[in-house]
Amino acid sequence: MCGIFGIWGEGAAIEVAEKLIVGLRRLEYRGYDSSGIAFDVFDVSSSSSKRTMVVKEVGNIDKLSERLALTVQDEKTASLD
Numbered sequence: 001m002c003g004i005f006g007i008w009g010e011g012a013a014i015e016v017a018e019k020l021i022v023g024l025r026r027l028e029y030r031g032y033d034s035s036g037i038a039f040d041v042f043d044v045s046s047s048s049s050k051r052t053m054v055v056k057e058v059g060n061i062d063k064l065s066e067r068l069a070l071t072v073q074d075e076k077t078a079s080l081d
Contacts, residue, residue, distance in 0.1 A: 003027035013041055013053070021065050034058045037068065 005023035036056035057064040
């Protein structure tokens with residue numbers, strides 16, 4: 001079964017990513033075999049630098065959360081606009 005959760009807003013990449021994880025956890029009861037999130041990232045040092053960050057993981061949301069923490073940690077200058 002598929003569940004979709006979304007957020008529209010601004011803030012630090014890690015803050016938005018954490019909110020996405022909370023939303024996905026609320027859908028866990030549906031059952032799943034993988035999960036993922038995607039969000040736009042803006043480089044705060046360059047107003048024109050935008051890209052979409054995608055993080056996917058096979059298994060439960062804890063695995064996705066761990067992968068996400070490592071990925072966002074590497075994005076020290078990232079924020080969402």
